[in-house]
Amino acid sequence: MRRRKRKQAQAGDYSRKHCTNGGRPVSETPHLTFDIDQPGMSKGHLVVPKGADCEALPLPVFSLNKGEGPRLLITGGCHGNELEGPIVARRLIDWLPEAQTCGRVIVVPVLNPPAVQAWSRNTVVDGLNLNRVFPGRADGSVTERIADAVSRLLLPMADIVFDLHSFGPNWDLPPSSTTHPIADADLMAKTVRMAEAFKFPMTLVWEHHDTSGMFDMLAHSQGKVFVCAELGGGTVGSEALAIYEVGVHNALIALGLVEGKAERPAFRQHKSNQTLETRSSDELKSPARGIFEPRCSVLDEVKQGDLIGILHPMDSLSANSIDLRASTTSIVCAIRSGAHVDVNEVVALLARPQSLKIYGG
Amino acid sequence: MRRRKRKQAQAGDYSRKHCTNGGRPVSETPHLTFDIDQPGMSKGHLVVPKGADCEALPLPVFSLNKGEGPRLLITGGCHGNELEGPIVARRLIDWLPEAQTCGRVIVVPVLNPPAVQAWSRNTVVDGLNLNRVFPGRADGSVTERIADAVSRLLLPMADIVFDLHSFGPNWDLPPSSTTHPIADADLMAKTVRMAEAFKFPMTLVWEHHDTSGMFDMLAHSQGKVFVCAELGGGTVGSEALAIYEVGVHNALIALGLVEGKAERPAFRQHKSNQTLETRSSDELKSPARGIFEPRCSVLDEVKQGDLIGILHPMDSLSANSIDLRASTTSIVCAIRSGAHVDVNEVVALLARPQSLKIYGG
Numbered sequence: 135m136r137r138r139k140r141k142q143a144q145a146g147d148y149s150r151k152h153c154t155n156g157g158r159p160v161s162e163t164p165h166l167t168f169d170i171d172q173p174g175m176s177k178g179h180l181v182v183p184k185g186a187d188c189e190a191l192p193l194p195v196f197s198l199n200k201g202e203g204p205r206l207l208i209t210g211g212c213h214g215n216e217l218e219g220p221i222v223a224r225r226l227i228d229w230l231p232e233a234q235t236c237g238r239v240i241v242v243p244v245l246n247p248p249a250v251q252a253w254s255r256n257t258v259v260d261g262l263n264l265n266r267v268f269p270g271r272a273d274g275s276v277t278e279r280i281a282d283a284v285s286r287l288l289l290p291m292a293d294i295v296f297d298l299h300s301f302g303p304n305w306d307l308p309p310s311s312t313t314h315p316i317a318d319a320d321l322m323a324k325t326v327r328m329a330e331a332f333k334f335p336m337t338l339v340w341e342h343h344d345t346s347g348m349f350d351m352l353a354h355s356q357g358k359v360f361v362c363a364e365l366g367g368g369t370v371g372s373e374a375l376a377i378y379e380v381g382v383h384n385a386l387i388a389l390g391l392v393e394g395k396a397e398r399p400a401f402r403q404h405k406s407n408q409t410l411e412t413r414s415s416d417e418l419k420s421p422a423r424g425i426f427e428p429r430c431s432v433l434d435e436v437k438q439g440d441l442i443g444i445l446h447p448m449d450s451l452s453a454n455s456i457d458l459r460a461s462t463t464s465i466v467c468a469i470r471s472g473a474h475v476d477v478n479e480v481v482a483l484l485a486r487p488q489s490l491k492i493y494g495g
Numbered sequence: 496m497r498r499r500k501r502k503q504a505q506a507g508d509y510s511r512k513h514c515t516n517g518g519r520p521v522s523e524t525p526h527l528t529f530d531i532d533q534p535g536m537s538k539g540h541l542v543v544p545k546g547a548d549c550e551a552l553p554l555p556v557f558s559l560n561k562g563e564g565p566r567l568l569i570t571g572g573c574h575g576n577e578l579e580g581p582i583v584a585r586r587l588i589d590w591l592p593e594a595q596t597c598g599r600v601i602v603v604p605v606l607n608p609p610a611v612q613a614w615s616r617n618t619v620v621d622g623l624n625l626n627r628v629f630p631g632r633a634d635g636s637v638t639e640r641i642a643d644a645v646s647r648l649l650l651p652m653a654d655i656v657f658d659l660h661s662f663g664p665n666w667d668l669p670p671s672s673t674t675h676p677i678a679d680a681d682l683m684a685k686t687v688r689m690a691e692a693f694k695f696p697m698t699l700v701w702e703h704h705d706t707s708g709m710f711d712m713l714a715h716s717q718g719k720v721f722v723c724a725e726l727g728g729g730t731v732g733s734e735a736l737a738i739y740e741v742g743v744h745n746a747l748i749a750l751g752l753v754e755g756k757a758e759r760p761a762f763r764q765h766k767s768n769q770t771l772e773t774r775s776s777d778e779l780k781s782p783a784r785g786i787f788e789p790r791c792s793v794l795d796e797v798k799q800g801d802l803i804g805i806l807h808p809m810d811s812l813s814a815n816s817i818d819l820r821a822s823t824t825s826i827v828c829a830i831r832s833g834a835h836v837d838v839n840e841v842v843a844l845l846a847r848p849q850s851l852k853i854y855g856g
Binding site for chain 1: 582585588589604605608612664665666728729731732786788807810833835
């Protein structure tokens with residue numbers, strides 16, 4: 135496409151001069167600009183203090199306090215190229231004041247404004263992934279200071295956390311609620327039940343090894359129920375957003391925060407939902423460098439030998455394309471969009487029905 | 496999503512050390528490594544000479560020479576985050592040898608390997624947009640040298656060009672064949688007819704002002720028929736790729752290069768196709784800075800006042816979201832995926848049925 139403006143050209147926008155605190159006096163510790171404990175609805179900012187790399191950063195915060203009941207924190211915009219979360223969070227703020235009957239809900243639509251503005255997974259200023267630096271550091275770089283502010287001021291106010299992610303622009307994934315395996319069996323069972331309450335097409339128990347510094351690891355270590363909603367991948371479109379909003383509504387009903395009847399949203403041709411698990415060994419990796427062509431769709435059931443995708447070497451047209459096939463009966467839970475990949479880069483995640491015995495769910 | 500590898504971390508891969516010519520002797524002028532005029536199928540490389548910024552760059556080239564008939568050049572991978580083109584081109588190379596009955600087809604699946612490998616619209620090495628530097632410069636930076644090599648060695652071998660683009664990851668668009676308005680009425684009519692032969696859901700005559708240095712401008716100035724296929728946007732998935740391949744096959748049938756009966760591919764719920772035109776004044780721009788939420792889908796017909804999308808200011812939750820509405824009866828031909836946008840950034844392209852009188856099509 136011929137585009138006049140380039141988002142990437144703006145990647146440096148969040149330089150020192152743009153990270154302001156709106157003229158408010160600079161504080162050296164993270165703080166809220168409003169009384170979040172007041173009854174009813176309130177709005178303001180969580181101010182992440184300035185540091186060597188950036189001025190103070192105000193994160194917009196919404197709070198709706200209706201007394202006794204579940205204490206829920208909803209966050210979006212951890213990764214700047216996963217914008218389903220901020221949009222669904224922003225919609226939620228419109229209808230929650232009419233709908234919420236008890237408890238407390240705090241919503242932070244955008245945890246990482248510099249990344250969102252740059253349409254970048256990581257923070258542009260320091261190159262860090264916010265979801266790998268929890269609990270953060272008060273004297274660290276801006277990403278670490280965001281994590282520190284959230285960990286210290288907002289997380290203690292919640293017993294349950296919904297962190298609204300997506301698979302970003304270069305994967306396809308059905309709308310899903312996910313959790314990592316948790317050593318504490320009771321917390322694991324509670325978390326899986328909470329995840330299933332979204333009634334998304336897929337609930338996924340996802341084992342992988344790169345979990346150090348993740349927000350959910352911190353929350354789980356404090357005994358909190360933390361569900362990561364992975365709201366699809368690819369284009370952020372109106373149809374998918376409608377599904378996501380239904381899922382969040384379902385989860386709020388399950389918590390008793392709002393009244394209503396849960397709906398099971400349809401996704402493409404799939405009307406059922408299922409709880410799956412995937413392990414590191416279920417990752418399908420590219421056997422060579424080249425362009426990956428997806429040849430199946432998410433939620434497809436595949437048998438041993440079925441075609442998942444094709445790897446096209448692109449350095450020479452004399453090199454044959456390579457078929458990538460399923461090694462066992464599986465369900466395709468995520469597949470890479472057409473992209474240039476390196477050898478051993480993950481191009482699909484396969485899964486199987488969750489073993490109920492493990493988690494008592 | 497938790498991804499272990501970051502494409503952006505690889506953006507610098509195409510440094511001097513990676514731009515090699517595979518051990519072949521370096522030449523100071525662009526050249527082909529094989530005899531492209533030989534009858535039948537041949538494969539090799541178009542070597543873009545080394546420069547101050549990069550070693551020589553070999554672009555894989557496929558040629559199928561069946562004597563008299565149309566002379567067609569098909570190119571993909573001009574922009575590195577539009578990978579539908581390279582995949583469809585690569586598939587074409589598999590079936591064309593069996594199917595082509597006359598004429599000559601040259602296929603270059605990836606015009607800009609450094610951009611494709613970095614999943615970047617522009618070339619990483621020099622930051623340039625390949626589709627803004629034609630006809631290029633022999634002594635320029637690597638993007639300009641690619642344009643120069645293609646303009647001097649490949650373009651003269653073709654009377655017709657299909658350049659396979661897409662709208663990239665952060666727009667939605669139906670599979671389309673497009674052309675800019677052309678001053679030469681005969682060439683315009685021929686080009687629109689060629690574009691319509693793809694039988695995509697949309698044929699689009701697209702007026703905009705930022706056309707200097709575009710590949711089609713160069714080809715049109717030489718009297719060639721040049722169609723830009725804009726193969727959708729967002730996730731590169733298997734269903735969309737199937738539509739794209741049908742469209743290219745239809746166009747080859749129309750040229751008489753292959754035999755067969757054209758099909759009209761269905762796209763989502765739309766089974767018709769239409770020829771539309773859009774002008775600069777049809778661009779819908781964001782009235783403020785914030786996250787754009789699409790609220791309609793491509794090919795939707797909208798009337799004056801219908802909701803196109805919502806702009807959510809994100810710096811403060813006290814600022815109201817802003818509805819963006821259609822100013823007149825239109826068809827939505829492209830809509831921005833959910834993304835952070837600046838004030839006056841384009842978020843949708845509206846269109847109307849093409850005025851047949853203008854182009855005699």
